[in-house]
Structures are given as structure tokens and as C-alpha cells.
Amino acid sequence: MPEIGEVARIVHYLRKHLVNRTIKSCQGFEDNIVYGKVGCSADEFSKAVEGRTVTGAGQQGKYFYVTFDRAPHSVMHLGMTGWIKFSVEETGYYKQAKESTVVEEWPPKYMKWLIKCDAEKVDGQDREPVEVAFIDARRLARIRLVDCDADKIRDNSPLKENGPDPVIDKHILTVDWLAALLRRKKVPVKALLLDQANISGVGNWVADEILYQARIHPEQYSNTFGDEEIKRLHDALTSVCTTACETLADSKQFPEHWLMKYRWDKGKKDSNVLPNGDKIVHLTVGGRTSAIVPNVQKKTAAVAGDVDGDEQDDRKAKPVKGRKRKSKADQEDEDEEEEVLPAKKDRSKKVKAEKAEVNGDSAAASKKTARGKKVKTETAEDADAGADVKTEPEETKPAKGKKTKATPEKEVKPATPGSRRSSRNKSG
Structure with a gap:
């Protein structure tokens, strides 16, 4: 997602x-999330902006703003996939500012x-x-008006x-200021960097780069x-953010020794x-996937939890505080894919396969009962127990699914003695 360099x-x-131009027209497209979540509307935005002269543009971390010749002004956030496009020039950072003969849709x-x-x-x-x-x-973007x-x-x-910007607020974000921030909290250092209430503009790959260059484990x-170590962290924070902004997030201009150049081949060992x-290696810190270099980033004191990198199940590594902190930061830091989803899909397929073997006498009934929560839970537990499930299908008790979902009550009444339903009724 766009971070401090992309916003720059x-x-x-x-x-x-x-800037310094008069807006002839502004057409807003209603969106009760992008506008509505921050108390604005497309119509209000259009009326406030149309006819105004743009006097300036600036940023604070991941937020950017446009000011006009009179209030209100606009503060915006790009979310995960937001961007500003211009009809006269391609501005996407992924294009590496390269000339292109492709005419973009407008x-x-x-x-x-x-x-x-x-x-x-x-x-x-x-x-x-x-x-x-x-x-x-x-x-996930946000567009709002600010009357000031x-x-x-x-202000x-x-x-x-939001916290100070590492580039435009260097007079605030000093070594002493950072030391005081670190020591009054007890959270994983990466989670602290990602919290926009602490420092503005640091996203996932920027935080990983900072910690790699500072030789600090996330x-x-x-505290x-x-x-x-704090001095190294401060120097890396300032250097990485400044370089990202000065190069306008053009990764071709990033130094060759940066981790960012090589971190994207997750799962490709070679x-x-x-x-x-x-x-x-990749691990999860504060609910986010992190790239680290173990030979460089050593643990020198207490850590949130020891993980084995790529071999560790990400679900076990997510601390509760990280999840709360992520929601507090406007949902803006979601640029890494979680490893949990493929695992869930594989497990689902395994359970369905075992379910089919247990109830092989009726394929249609098996499909329907697999949707029942109770049957699904019992099957998952049986899968962990081993091969005994396949030899004693009666113990899984799938007939409940027939009664409640698959077979109407009146069709069950003429069931012959000795059936599974009759057996349960007699025993009850």
C-alpha cells in the first residue's frame, strides 16, 4: 500500500x-465509506472545492492535504489501493517514471x-x-473536509x-524524543513503529527496512x-524515510544494499x-508479516515471542495487542498477504475428504451434513485422532444432520427397526 514515499x-x-490553479469543476462520486466514514459526502466535497484556487499541497506521514484560497480544506488518505491520477502525465511509482507508448484509459x-x-x-x-x-x-481511502x-x-x-513525520518533523523526532517514546511503552518495536499515533508514515516494508539497517529484531x-541501539534506530528511521521521499518511491533509485530490493520472494528458498x-525469513509481528535477516538482526533482550521464521504458523504468532493496534491506525497497513488462508483451504479439503469416506453410503447426505457445524467439528477432531474413524462410522452420528436439514420428519417415521435413528430412540 502507499506509504510515506508514495504519498510524497x-x-x-x-x-x-x-497548485496555483482554479478548479473549474469538481464531480464527486458518492461513497458512504470513503466519504461517509469521516463525516463527509461527495456532494459536500464538490460544492466546497468547485471554483476554489488551490494554494498548497502537503503531507504528514500517510495523510496528504490540499489547501484552497478559503476554508474548508481537504485532508485525504489513500488507504490500500488509492491513488491520484492526472490526465497529462502517468504518475504511478511502479512505472519507474519510464516513458510509455500505452495510452491509459481516461x-x-x-x-x-x-x-x-x-x-x-x-x-x-x-x-x-x-x-x-x-x-x-x-x-479503504478517506476523503474529508477540514474547516480551519x-x-x-x-493542528x-x-x-x-498522529505522531510526527520523520522527514518534515526532524526537529521534533530527535534521538531523545525517540528514546522517551520507546522506554515508556512495552510493545514489540515493529508494532510501535507501525502505530501512526506514535510516528507518522511508517508502513510495513519501511519498518522492516529501518529495523534491518538498525540491526534490530522486530x-x-x-523498552x-x-x-x-536507539541511536541506530533513529538514524535508520530518518535515513530510510528521507530516501523514500526524495526518490518519490522509485525503487530503482533505492540503494542496492536495501532489504526492500530482495524481500518479496517469500517462500522461494533459492x-x-x-x-x-x-x-x-518471514515471521509475524503485531499481526503483520515481517521480513528479517537473522544473521544481522539479533535478539539482545526480551522479545514478544520466539518464532522460527517461515516454518512457524502465523496464526500462533499474532499478539492480541497487535490486532487492536492495527484497527486503531485507520486500517491503512494491510500490504502483506497472510499465510493463514491457504492453510485453511487445505484443511477444509482434508476434512471433506475424510467426511466422504466416513459416510460413503450416501454422497448426497454427506454433502449436506458437512455444512452442519457439529458434524464438521466432530469430523475435524476425528481427523486428528487417526484412522480409527474410517472403521467405525456410526460414532460420528451423522443422522442428526438428516433430521434437522436433509430429510423431512414425515419421511423418517416409517424407518425400519434397527436403523441408526431407531437405535438412538430406543437407547434414549
Whole structure:
């Protein structure tokens, strides 16, 4: 998902194509999540923006804002898949700023608003007409209006509830400030970095890069670090975030020694290594998949839990605090796929196969009873017990499913003596 560097890229293009221009028209597309979750509406946004002159654009971590010649102004968040597109230039960071002959579809899909500006002369320069679109396929973005003076926008919600930005707030985010933050909390250090209430803009891959360069294990508790380790963490935090912003998230410009260049081959043992041969492993910290290099990132004090990397079941490694913290941070940090889903699917197939063997006398009844919670639970437990289940199918008691879901009551009454239903009635 877009992190601090990608948001810096958006702000760069907003300043290039929109600042100091008058908005001729703004068409908002109603979305009760993207707008409604933050107390706004597409109609309110359109009326507030249309006819206004854009005076500035800026960011604080993962949030960015556009200010106008008068209030209200707009503060936005890209969520997981949000982006700002321009009709005159391709801005996607994944394109590596490379010239392309492919003409992109316009207007784009999944628009939340579409702004149009006429050709005009600004500061003695001719500026061509431009259309700007906010898109978001997954609807996790947020668009809101903030009624305040333009220079006070960071003193109002939602920006005031977020921590300092590692790039624009270097005068605040000092070594001493970071040391005090770490020592007054007891959470895994990666979870602390991902919490936007602590520090703005750090997402999953950025946090992994910071911790790798600082030679710190992501699970180590935040209150266990010495002065030297805190200084390394501060230097890496500032350096990684600054480089990501200055390069506008163009990964081709990232240093070759960065972990980010090699971390994406999860599960590929031959390729999931650094150029020097050090292995990259993945584990779950604070509910998020983390890439680490064990040869570099050693545990030097208490940690949230010892995990064996790729061989550990991610479900067992998720701490409760991490899940609460994730929801507190506006759902913005979901850029890694969990390993749990494939495991669940495989287990489901296994249970269904065993169920078919247990009730092989009636394929139709087996399909229906497999949906019953009680039968499914008993089958899963039997699967753990071993092969005894296949030799004694009566113990799984699938007839309850017949009574409640598969076979009407009146069809069961003429059942002959000795059937499974009759046996249970007699014993009861």
C-alpha cells in the first residue's frame, strides 16, 4: 500500500499540476465509506472545492492535504489501493517514471472525485488543461473536509492525533524524543513503529527496512534498548524515510544494499536471500508479516515471542495487542498477504475428504451434513485422532444432520427397526 514515499510522490504531482490553479469543476462520486466514514459526502466535497484556487499541497506521514484560497480544506488518505491520477502525465511509482507508448484509459475506473482545470497562464507560464482523479478500488481511502485556517491544518483532526513525520518533523523526532517514546511503552518495536499515533508514515516494508539497517529484531520489546541501539534506530528511521521521499518511491533509485530490493520472494528458498548469501525469513509481528535477516538482526533482550521464521504458523504468532493496534491506525497497513488462508483451504479439503469416506453410503447426505457445524467439528477432531474413524462410522452420528436439514420428519417415521435413528430412540 502507499506509504510515506508514495504519498510524497502524490504531493509532488499535486504541486506540479494543481497548485496555483482554479478548479473549474469538481464531480464527486458518492461513497458512504470513503466519504461517509469521516463525516463527509461527495456532494459536500464538490460544492466546497468547485471554483476554489488551490494554494498548497502537503503531507504528514500517510495523510496528504490540499489547501484552497478559503476554508474548508481537504485532508485525504489513500488507504490500500488509492491513488491520484492526472490526465497529462502517468504518475504511478511502479512505472519507474519510464516513458510509455500505452495510452491509459481516461477517465479512470473507481473514481471518487474528478477535478477539471482550464488552460491558464500562471507566473508567466502557460499551463495546459488538466483533469485530476482520486481513485480507489477497495474503498479503504478517506476523503474529508477540514474547516480551519490553511496554516493550522495540522493542528486539527485527523492530523493532530498522529505522531510526527520523520522527514518534515526532524526537529521534533530527535534521538531523545525517540528514546522517551520507546522506554515508556512495552510493545514489540515493529508494532510501535507501525502505530501512526506514535510516528507518522511508517508502513510495513519501511519498518522492516529501518529495523534491518538498525540491526534490530522486530519482536524485541521497545523498552529494552540501550542508547547505542536507539541511536541506530533513529538514524535508520530518518535515513530510510528521507530516501523514500526524495526518490518519490522509485525503487530503482533505492540503494542496492536495501532489504526492500530482495524481500518479496517469500517462500522461494533459492531466491529469498541477499546478494551476500544471508537468508531472509518471514515471521509475524503485531499481526503483520515481517521480513528479517537473522544473521544481522539479533535478539539482545526480551522479545514478544520466539518464532522460527517461515516454518512457524502465523496464526500462533499474532499478539492480541497487535490486532487492536492495527484497527486503531485507520486500517491503512494491510500490504502483506497472510499465510493463514491457504492453510485453511487445505484443511477444509482434508476434512471433506475424510467426511466422504466416513459416510460413503450416501454422497448426497454427506454433502449436506458437512455444512452442519457439529458434524464438521466432530469430523475435524476425528481427523486428528487417526484412522480409527474410517472403521467405525456410526460414532460420528451423522443422522442428526438428516433430521434437522436433509430429510423431512414425515419421511423418517416409517424407518425400519434397527436403523441408526431407531437405535438412538430406543437407547434414549
